[in-house]
Amino acid sequence: MQGILLVNLGSPKSPTAKDVKPYLDEFLMDERVIDVPYLLRAFLVRGIILNTRPKKSAEAYKKIWWPEGSPLIVISERQQKKVQELIDIPVALAMRYGEPSIKTGIEELKAKGVSDILMIPLYPQFAMATTETIDVLAKNLIKKHFPEIKLTSLPAFYNKPEYIEALAESIKSHLEGFDYDHLLFSYHGVPERHIKKSDITKSHCQINNKCCVTNSKAHEFCYRHQCLETTRQVVEKLNIPEGKYSSSFQSKLGPDKWLQPPTDDTVNEFPTQGIKKLAVVTPAFVADCIETLEEIGLEAHHEFINHGGEEFRTIPCLNDDDLWINALVTWIKEWKNN
Known part of the structure; x- marks a missing residue:
């Protein structure tokens, strides 16, 4: 059975x-x-x-x-x-x-x-x-x-069409009526060494802007590639123009070098770049939790407003959609x- x-x-x-x-x-x-x-x-x-x-x-x-x-x-x-x-x-x-x-x-x-x-x-x-x-x-x-x-x-x-469809439709519905300046895809961070340890080719991953977009069997286990590919497919489906979205990584722990850019610094800098209305989605999770509800929904929201932002919208996880x-x-x- x-x-x-x-x-x-x-x-x-x-x-x-x-x-x-x-x-x-x-x-x-x-x-x-x-x-x-x-x-x-x-x-x-x-x-x-x-x-x-x-x-x-x-x-x-x-x-x-x-x-x-x-x-x-x-x-x-x-x-x-x-x-x-x-x-x-x-x-x-x-x-x-x-x-x-x-x-x-x-x-x-x-x-x-x-x-x-x-x-x-x-x-x-x-x-x-x-x-x-x-x-x-x-x-x-x-x-x-x-x-x-x-x-x-x-x-x-991360790239299955049913998942991309569900994520894109969820984002679309929660952005309805919100004239946002920028959509941030915030993924949970990991130390860079985790990316290299997971590289089954032992040579492809350089953690730069080239390796994650160059076809390789390493992508099957590359967290960074899979995050960026999730973003790429969703914004393509939603026709979000270049410059109106980006990806970042949250929840850094310890002194090690983690994936960049960090979500907290990114959110705090947005108002100085003219981004006053921000929406944040967290596609590394399929259920809301402390990292989405507290770290993004409360802390990042608070910091964004404190640094000169005007409106902040947290897009819920897929949950039981x-x-x-x-x-x-x-x-x-x-x-x-x-």
Whole structure:
């Protein structure tokens, strides 16, 4: 019997430092998130970061927490429910960090008689710290606990026409009536070394303006290329003219060199360039979360106005938008019928 496992990032159980701390520990101790040797990672995370960050992060979570719980979890549950209503095989939900765990999700499907799983990491673009860490953990769990189960993982869908259509239509609908000066595509940032580590050719990625637009098999696992290609296809579909849009990368952590340009600096500089009405979309996420609701919707908004901006519009993630749900169902049916 076939089944579907939707997997997203995860969330603390509550917006308190007590619950944020173990969540951050699991997240930041992942060797594909902070990819340094274990002892150094433990020193950075448990010796430094976890002594200060949980309290600060908890305050941020409190600002965006919903009465029903974590926005990311609530939205993911809505996605699961809508997908389940449209297909006749079991659909389970899991998180890479926190609960429900990937192991729990697989156990739920197994209990329903599932022996063939399509796992869908809910990230449009491939990255070490998102898609890859989900794939690696799930494969290890299958090998150790569920050897009788066949697991297939849906590849990055950043350029699938159904995704581009859903994203473009969502942006179009949320820009209606807003005479914006600029549309910023803000993607979650990663250290530049992650891009080079993911280069299967070991030579193509130079992280410049040429390699990401030069055809290469490296693009299958190049986060930067996939982000820029998402932007390119969406603006082409919406006929947004050159100069009225750009891409940036948010959520930098630590002193390493991360993908450029940074969203915070970019947003703050826009008013000096005559950009007074700004719209921001976050296509690295398919469910609103702390990075979209707090970091963009509150912090970036505040900073833009403080630096001379006049109007700021945050475009929601796809969430449980019907076109997005239909895209998921289309891919599931393609897998199911093959």
